[in-house]
Amino acid sequence: MTSTxxxxxxxxDFGERGARRVQVGRHxxxxxxxxxxxxxxxxxxxxxxxxxxxxxxCHHVTAAAAGAPIVLDPDSRVLRCPWHGWxxxxxxxxxxxxxxxxxxxxxPARVADGRVYVDLG
Amino acid sequence: MVTTxxxxxxxxxxxxxxxxxxxxxxxxxxxxxxxxxLLPFMARRWHAYIEQSGFDxxxxxxxxRLYEYAARRDSFPPSGLLPGGDPDFARDQxxxxxxxxxxxxxxxxxxxxxxxxxxxxxxxxxVNELTAARWLDHDPRWRxxxxxxxxxxxxxxxxxxxxxxxxxxxxxxxxxxAVEPYGRRRYRPILAAASDMGLPLGIHFGGDPGPITAxxxxxxxxxxxxxxxxxxxxxxxxxxxxxxxxxxxxxxxALVEGGFAWLPALMWRFDKNYKGLRDEIPWLKKLPSxxxxxxxxxxxxxxxxxxxxxxxxQIMDMLGxxxxxxxxxxxxxxxxxxxxxxxxPIVPDDMREGIMAGNAAAFYDFDRA
Numbered sequence: 001m002t003s004t005x006x007x008x009x010x011x012x013d014f015g016e017r018g019a020r021r022v023q024v025g026r027h028x029x030x031x032x033x034x035x036x037x038x039x040x041x042x043x044x045x046x047x048x049x050x051x052x053x054x055x056x057x058c059h060h061v062t063a064a065a066a067g068a069p070i071v072l073d074p075d076s077r078v079l080r081c082p083w084h085g086w087x088x089x090x091x092x093x094x095x096x097x098x099x100x101x102x103x104x105x106x107x108p109a110r111v112a113d114g115r116v117y118v119d120l121g
Numbered sequence: 122m123v124t125t126x127x128x129x130x131x132x133x134x135x136x137x138x139x140x141x142x143x144x145x146x147x148x149x150x151x152x153x154x155x156x157x158x159l160l161p162f163m164a165r166r167w168h169a170y171i172e173q174s175g176f177d178x179x180x181x182x183x184x185x186r187l188y189e190y191a192a193r194r195d196s197f198p199p200s201g202l203l204p205g206g207d208p209d210f211a212r213d214q215x216x217x218x219x220x221x222x223x224x225x226x227x228x229x230x231x232x233x234x235x236x237x238x239x240x241x242x243x244x245x246x247x248v249n250e251l252t253a254a255r256w257l258d259h260d261p262r263w264r265x266x267x268x269x270x271x272x273x274x275x276x277x278x279x280x281x282x283x284x285x286x287x288x289x290x291x292x293x294x295x296x297x298x299a300v301e302p303y304g305r306r307r308y309r310p311i312l313a314a315a316s317d318m319g320l321p322l323g324i325h326f327g328g329d330p331g332p333i334t335a336x337x338x339x340x341x342x343x344x345x346x347x348x349x350x351x352x353x354x355x356x357x358x359x360x361x362x363x364x365x366x367x368x369x370x371x372x373x374x375a376l377v378e379g380g381f382a383w384l385p386a387l388m389w390r391f392d393k394n395y396k397g398l399r400d401e402i403p404w405l406k407k408l409p410s411x412x413x414x415x416x417x418x419x420x421x422x423x424x425x426x427x428x429x430x431x432x433x434x435q436i437m438d439m440l441g442x443x444x445x446x447x448x449x450x451x452x453x454x455x456x457x458x459x460x461x462x463x464x465x466p467i468v469p470d471d472m473r474e475g476i477m478a479g480n481a482a483a484f485y486d487f488d489r490a
Contacts, residue, residue, distance in 0.1 A: 047396070061399075061400040061403045062403050063404045065368065065404060066363060066365065067306055067363075070403055081397075084396065084397040085396070085397030085398065086396050087400075096399065097395060097396045097408065
């Protein structure tokens with residue numbers, strides 16, 4: 001890992017699918033484990049500052065057309081804010097409603113030797 | 122400190138830049154004087170029905186309006202016909218009197234209030250044929266709105282496709298207080314027909330299919346009139362939330378006689394909720410306000426009249442595009458807006474030119490005709 005990568009805990013401690021807040025220095029980070037993948041975002045919603053680590057993991061809800069069946073995109077991975085429900089793509093940090101205007105910062109995250117590392121850059 | 126600065130016009134719209142028109146009235150009412158006027162356009166079967174039943178017109182009014190026929194006192198024609206019922210008088214008093222170059226007729230004949238669907242459909246077609254024969258043939262400055270019975274959507278769609286072949290009809294008239302909001306799926310045949318025929322929806326003040334507020338019946342006409350934006354809000358919400366503009370991307374809507382000061386607040390509230398509730402309506406591809414600004418326009422009458430006219434300009438700015446508003450008089454009604462006074466002097470000249478003509482000319486594509 002690079003010198004800015006921080007060991008934030010054992011992968012096993014994050015559960016198979018869940019979000020947890022970790023503190024790295026002055027940075028509050030939400031680390032999400034989704035099966036064998038890990039993601040790291042700033043733990044502050046861009047809307048009113050809610051801790052995203054208290055939010056829920058979900059899929060992108062879509063419909064091909066108005067009135068068409070509503071389906072879940074199984075390839076998507078989304079974190080929903082616990083307060084007002086803003087949704088963020090875990091990979092990009094972009095909100096689903098305004099991808100260019102509302103987003104949270106993401107950080108590179110990876111697993112090595114059973115440990116989770118977050119690179120704050 | 123109140124400011125009145127507006128964004129650069131060229132960054133917003135240019136739709137009123139080129140038009141031959143200087144004054145367009147986007148809301149005028151032509152009235153059916155009596156059921157007898159409709160008989161020439163109805164099958165014999167309905168003549169007998171009308172004679173036997175004594176039917177003399179739909180609807181009634183649970184709120185006495187203090188103004189007979191809701192009309193200006195000087196709009197009663199010497200002919201003895203109703204205000205808005207005499208094309209010659211309306212031409213002289215409105216079109217010639219004010220130099221209006223095009224006026225959109227909205228006949229407020231409550232066809233959708235009739236529960237006998239076959240009868241209502243026949244009445245609707247007769248009203249449209251009367252509009253064409255008595256008004257559109259009378260003066261080329263008149264433009265028509267098609268009326269339909271919304272409670273028989275397939276028949277309504279057929280009438281839109283029939284009447285809409287006459288290019289002098291420029292919109293489909295829908296009454297804002299409906300049995301259900303028009304975004305509901307059962308109304309799709311109506312919206313499809315309007316879209317196919319290139320006709321905007323003109324959603325107009327009025328109607329009383331049930332209690333006229335979301336909390337029941339009020340007591341007074343002033344509550345009826347002042348509270349009308351409630352129903353306009355419901356229609357805007359429905360049309361956007363139900364994904365109408367994803368299904369019919371060319372469909373446009375004029376909000377007629379509903380005011381406009383409420384629209385910025387609705388857009389803020391709608392957008393805010395969409396961000397947290399979008400899973401419920403995932404067919405939307407952009408913020409609700411973007412659909413509203415793209416697909417909707419509003420007429421000015423009854424003009425909002427804040428004590429400080431600068432506030433009006435701020436509201437116009439909040440609408441988000443300079444071509445959103447279209448001037449209307451509402452002739453012959455008592456709350457008529459005068460073309461030379463209704464839009465206050467603080468409105469800049471280029472914006473005023475758009476409001477008075479250019480915006481409607483673009484929206485209704487008058488320059489092509």
